């Protein structure tokens with residue numbers, strides 16, 4: 001067991017009560033509504049939740065890339081390495097973005113510019129953040145491409161994105177993400193993933209890079225499989241809030257929020273026969289008109305009267321494992 | 330499989346079980362690659378499907394898995410008569426469909442329906458739900474309006490929607506509900522087979538189980554057969570009776586689902602399983618990460634298509650094409666190790 005002081009020192013990112021709202025013609029969409037979590041050096045955090053639960057908005061808030069308007073970070077703090085990103089000027093934030101905290105948006109079709117070569121795009125990412133001669137920029141670009149296992153990297157530098165396979169594009173996007181050795185790397189996973197074999201190569205690569213550099217990783221995903229394979233800790237999001245977080249084994253062995261439990265019971269397993277999957281009825285709620293109380297109430301098999309009246313308070317289940325549900329109180 | 334006897338409609342029933350409803354025999358689909366604008370010259374062929382045989386029995390589900398581009402959808406399109414096979418044939422209830430008369434082929438088209446991955450594109454946005462579901466019946470059946478209306482309500486009810494939904498347009502539905510509509514429409518003509526091409530992969534996690542359970546319930550009720558194309562091995566384990574693993578246009582392993590997961594035999598099947606994401610952090614997986622990517626179907630490697638990536642490849646794998654071997658009841662593998 002590490003001492004309290006040691007863990008404190010290891011915290012590289014601390015998000016506290018982050019709220020990001022959007023003004024829309026239906027009213028205020030509370031896309032992220034009071035999120036808090038810590039991330040330690042070398043740790044991998046998975047953020048899971050279904051479409052629209054606020055995963056991407058959380059990460060765009062960390063990067064300060066929320067379109068304003070219609071969006072606005074209403075409150076909270078984002079402490080990265082002792083510095084509150086929400087207090088930085090735009091210029092200061094430009095410096096931090098990409099160099100200390102980087103986002104890999106896993107839609108390689110849109111995150112690479114089709115009209116520039118691979119070499120161009122990787123060196124651009126390096127040149128923005130480091131004041132080094134052009135020659136060494138090119139050398140560094142080549143070396144990150146080699147690091148992400150791009151075969152014949154030298155000649156690939158002159159290729160355009162469309163000349164690469166999906167798996168290679170994904171690795172180039174990864175190369176751009178790690179090019180400035182950030183302390184925090186966020187990977188926003190696509191809904192429909194690449195082929196399993198290509199995905200396995202990519203995940204193995206990310207793990208290797210993490211072991212080399214001790215970067216902290218955040219995986220945004222729908223897929224509990226990715227969480228099981230990659231993550232140390234998990235935060236489950238529903239309707240703009242984290243409803244449960246804990247170590248990966250806490251979440252898989254003792255899911256405590258009914259939503260987490262239901263999600264885990266609704267995915268088929270490759271290793272064993274499942275008689276019948278649990279099916280979560282209904283749809284997630286729309287965020288512009290959330291009823292008071294627990295947003296999962298309409299779909300919850302344990303719903304009680306109190307659930308519809310008041311948002312559940314957070315309960316600690318064990319150290320580092322908590323959930324917000326009236327059933328736990 | 331050779332094509333010499335492809336025209337003969339009846340032949341000895343293949344190995345397992347008999348009474349196949351639908352059979353694919355030595356199906357191939359080669360797409361010509363052309364060069365030149367005015368006088369185009371064929372410079373090669375994409376061997377999208379390269380000799381595929383399987384059968385489907387009533388009330389069963391055959392899963393087809395394999396990496397992107399291995400020919401799953403092309404196989405499905407041939408089964409749906411949306412593509413003509415370059416070689417090989419399809420037999421339905423014992424007769425070869427292309428050798429039969431127009432009426433039988435029409436009957437075949439009615440009996441084999443499809444549901445695709447993208448519930449957004451497969452439904453005409455300008456039609457109300459009741460007309461969308463009624464359309465196949467209006468075209469194919471001579472029944473009264475009130476009978477059709479009654480059946481539309483029954484179908485909506487079957488897929489977990491209600492009469493209230495009949496007057497809405499597709500854009501008023503969520504992704505999962507739209508997939509329910511596509512299923513209702515596919516069911517409208519009492520098909521014997523439904524081809525499901527990645528039916529849940531575009532849906533949200535919490536909605537996938539709803540649709541999978543619905544498909545299973547409908548199968549139990551109507552004894553319809555499914556041909557299910559999926560990337561996700563766990564989905565296949567949950568849904569299927571049989572599984573065919575495809576690589577570069579060929580089936581490399583075909584097996585009853587239980588046996589495939591208990592005893593995966595082809596090196597490619599093992600690689601797919603070790604690459605699949607675990608369902609628990611403590612799951613121990615064999616580390617067998619394949620290097621490289623699938624070679625081009627324009628110029629597939631000679632011999633065993635998989636030899637360029639296979640960790641067990643032997644000298645003759647790059648020369649001789651492996652034959653189909655039975656390793657268990659109904660469980661066949663094409664690999665020189667057997």
Ligand SMILES: Nc1ncnc2c1ncn2[C@@H]1O[C@H](COP(=O)(O)OP(=O)(O)OP(=O)(O)O)[C@@H](O)[C@H]1O
Pocket residue numbers: 022023024029031049050051052053054055056057058067070071222287
């Ligand atoms: N620019 C915007 N204007 C208005 N609302 C927005 C905007 N961006 C996001 N939202 C809303 O914020 C909510 C959360 O969206 P977010 O993209 O974070 O979801 P997500 O969890 O990443 O979903 P997915 O898994 O589909 O990527 C959604 O309800 C979305 O409609």
Ligand SMILES: Nc1ncnc2c1ncn2[C@@H]1O[C@H](COP(=O)(O)OP(=O)(O)OP(=O)(O)O)[C@@H](O)[C@H]1O
Pocket residue numbers: 360375376377395396397398399400401402403404626
């Ligand atoms: N109409 C066509 N003309 C030329 N090539 C085609 C055509 N349709 C498919 N192909 C090629 O045939 C091969 C098999 O394609 P197919 O769509 O059957 O793959 P798949 O297994 O369904 O892949 P995915 O998992 O990506 O859907 C691919 O290389 C594809 O590019």
Ligand code: SF4
Pocket residue numbers: 257258259294295296297298300301302303304307312324325326327
């Ligand atoms: S608070 Fe109530 S409705 Fe919400 S998850 Fe807990 S039991 Fe279910």
Ligand code: SF4
Pocket residue numbers: 595596597633634635636637639640641642643646651663664665666
């Ligand atoms: S035939 Fe040879 S190359 Fe092909 S899968 Fe078997 S061992 Fe590997």
Ligand SMILES: [Mg+2]
Pocket residue numbers: 055056057188
């Ligand atoms: Mg997102």
Ligand SMILES: [Mg+2]
Pocket residue numbers: 401402403
């Ligand atoms: Mg396909």
